[in-house]
Amino acid sequence: MTEMPDDAALTVEFDVFAKRAGLDIPADRRPALFAGFKDLRRMVALMRQPRTAADEPAGTFSILSVTRGL
Amino acid sequence: MTDTKLFELSIAEAGRKLRDGAITSMALTEDALARIGAIDPALDSFITVTAERARADAAAADANFSKGIDNGPMQGVPYALKDIYDTAGIRSTCHSKLRLDNVPAADSVVETRFKAQGGVLLGKLATHEFALGGPSFDLPFPPARNPWNPEHIPGGSSSGSGAAVAAGLVRMAMGSDTGGSIRGPAAYCGTVGLKPTYGLVSRRGVFPLSTTLDHCGPLSWTVEDSAIALQVIAGYDPLDPASVDRPVPNYLDGLGQGVEGLRIGLPRHFFAEAQGVSPEVVAAIDRAAETLEKLGAVVEEITLPDYELFNACGRVIMYAEAFAIHEQDYQTRPLDFGLLTYLRMTLGAFVTAADLQQAMRLRRELTRAVNLKLKTYDALITASALIPAPAFSDIDPNSPPNWPIQTMPFNVTGNPAMSIPTGFSASGLPLSMQIVGRAFDESMVLRIGAAFESATGLSARRPALAQGKASR
Numbered sequence: 001m002t003e004m005p006d007d008a009a010l011t012v013e014f015d016v017f018a019k020r021a022g023l024d025i026p027a028d029r030r031p032a033l034f035a036g037f038k039d040l041r042r043m044v045a046l047m048r049q050p051r052t053a054a055d056e057p058a059g060t061f062s063i064l065s066v067t068r069g070l
Numbered sequence: 071m072t073d074t075k076l077f078e079l080s081i082a083e084a085g086r087k088l089r090d091g092a093i094t095s096m097a098l099t100e101d102a103l104a105r106i107g108a109i110d111p112a113l114d115s116f117i118t119v120t121a122e123r124a125r126a127d128a129a130a131a132d133a134n135f136s137k138g139i140d141n142g143p144m145q146g147v148p149y150a151l152k153d154i155y156d157t158a159g160i161r162s163t164c165h166s167k168l169r170l171d172n173v174p175a176a177d178s179v180v181e182t183r184f185k186a187q188g189g190v191l192l193g194k195l196a197t198h199e200f201a202l203g204g205p206s207f208d209l210p211f212p213p214a215r216n217p218w219n220p221e222h223i224p225g226g227s228s229s230g231s232g233a234a235v236a237a238g239l240v241r242m243a244m245g246s247d248t249g250g251s252i253r254g255p256a257a258y259c260g261t262v263g264l265k266p267t268y269g270l271v272s273r274r275g276v277f278p279l280s281t282t283l284d285h286c287g288p289l290s291w292t293v294e295d296s297a298i299a300l301q302v303i304a305g306y307d308p309l310d311p312a313s314v315d316r317p318v319p320n321y322l323d324g325l326g327q328g329v330e331g332l333r334i335g336l337p338r339h340f341f342a343e344a345q346g347v348s349p350e351v352v353a354a355i356d357r358a359a360e361t362l363e364k365l366g367a368v369v370e371e372i373t374l375p376d377y378e379l380f381n382a383c384g385r386v387i388m389y390a391e392a393f394a395i396h397e398q399d400y401q402t403r404p405l406d407f408g409l410l411t412y413l414r415m416t417l418g419a420f421v422t423a424a425d426l427q428q429a430m431r432l433r434r435e436l437t438r439a440v441n442l443k444l445k446t447y448d449a450l451i452t453a454s455a456l457i458p459a460p461a462f463s464d465i466d467p468n469s470p471p472n473w474p475i476q477t478m479p480f481n482v483t484g485n486p487a488m489s490i491p492t493g494f495s496a497s498g499l500p501l502s503m504q505i506v507g508r509a510f511d512e513s514m515v516l517r518i519g520a521a522f523e524s525a526t527g528l529s530a531r532r533p534a535l536a537q538g539k540a541s542r
Contacts, residue, residue, distance in 0.1 A: 021419035023400060023416065025416075026405070029409070032469050032470075033416055033417075035469070036416075036417050036470065037420055040386070040421070043386055044382070044421070044425040046379065047382050047383060047386065047425070047429055047432050063483075063484040063509050064269075064314065
């Protein structure tokens with residue numbers, strides 16, 4: 001699991017992402033959206049777990065391929 | 071027969087009476103329209119009531135019955151659709167200012183199938199905006215309310231579907247489920263809610279939220295009615311890229327078989343150790359496990375990967391896919407979205423390609439972990455909602471609610487999952503659990519649900535509001 005940057009670093013990240021996406025975020029919505037962004041960063045960090053045998057390169061989601069052979 | 075008795079008839083019971091001439095479709099339809107007129111002002115479950123269309127459908131169904139023509143179990147039976155299902159000539163708003171004037175030219179596949187059977191469309195139901203943002207008071211229509219207590223939320227996003235079914239305005243209503251949007255309202259409103267296997271029911275003509283997580287399915291008062299609805303809507307659609315071409319079984323066949331000898335896994339750690347879980351929810355699931363054991367099933371505790379992994383995986387995928395769908399509107403008219411939609415969906419702009427690829431990698435691992443358990447067990451039971459329905463006053467209108475609900479895992483894995491009532495809280499609100507099956511084994515999920523429903527008799531208890539005893 002990767003480490004969470006501090007708020008200052010996250011603010012820079014937040015602004016870069018928003019600009020790249022072409023978003024003009026109203027000032028009154030920014031605090032709530034930033035709180036959501038921090039939670040998102042927590043989740044994407046959580047997902048970075050040790051890799052397993054299921055990480056073969058062609059692994060993409062298909063319920064049929066996932067259940068095949070079970 | 072009184073009006074009250076009419077609304078209490080299940081699809082199966084109504085079907086028998088329609089076929090033996092004891093009732094007409096027009097009587098069922100007029101009863102439903104009258105109930106909507108009397109009760110729905112306290113619930114706001116309908117966005118559009120299609121009374122004229124319903125009467126025409128009912129007249130056509132009665133004419134067919136009189137000629138001996140029978141197009142299937144939905145003939146003459148009223149139903150309703152979440153307002154993200156396209157209906158030709160009838161506005162389909164997604165409960166959003168952005169689609170207020172949207173009148174589709176064609177029907178969704180699901181609507182086509184109900185129409186072909188001669189079902190009676192009562193109308194279009196409230197949802198969280200674009201099946202995501204709610205409950206909100208800054209949208210063109212008010213949020214639906216919970217029939218058990220209108221000061222409480224009905225869950226979402228298929229909020230109108232849950233409220234309308236629980237209030238006895240309609241026997242079955244279609245919802246959609248991307249992270250729990252069928253099972254959540256079912257849990258909070260005390261109905262049955264079935265999310266079928268990913269790929270079993272076509273999503274064509276249903277406004278997408280997240281293309282690899284979206285599922286279409288029914289909410290109903292009884293398990294049998296969900297089985298009937300599923301029978302109508304299941305099947306291959308070559309124009310839905312996720313649709314799977316495989317035979318559709320008869321979902322009614324196993325309903326009376328009971329659970330004797332079945333092996334059921336209980337990932338109790340999933341919910342019993344979750345922060346903020348209600349002891350009433352845990353106790354009700356423990357009682358449900360005992361009930362299933364008394365009926366002859368073997369229930370054993372099992373361990374699944376951490377719930378937070380499922381949740382993170384599903385949310386990252388959902389945000390990214392949802393934002394991609396709405397990206398242009400976010401750049402050109404972002405303030406036309408409701409606040410809660412804006413705050414949740416915008417997060418998709420912050421997901422990187424690597425994040426999304428990690429989520430898809432994890433999704434495969436989690437799916438495999440669940441399916442490996444289901445090699446040993448016929449089904450799993452676990453919590454739907456971790457608490458009874460919150461009050462509107464408990465929700466911060468300026469911050470997306472963090473739903474205390476554990477439905478996302480089975481959107482991530484694609485397994486069929488059904489929410490079913492397990493009892494009531496001390497405050498009189500419904501409690502629930504999920505029954506989760508192997509991919510494409512809805513028959514097993516329905517079979518266990520039917521046995522449990524029959525043993526507990528919980529479907530006999532209706533909200534006072536449905537009986538005309540209370541109003542907002």
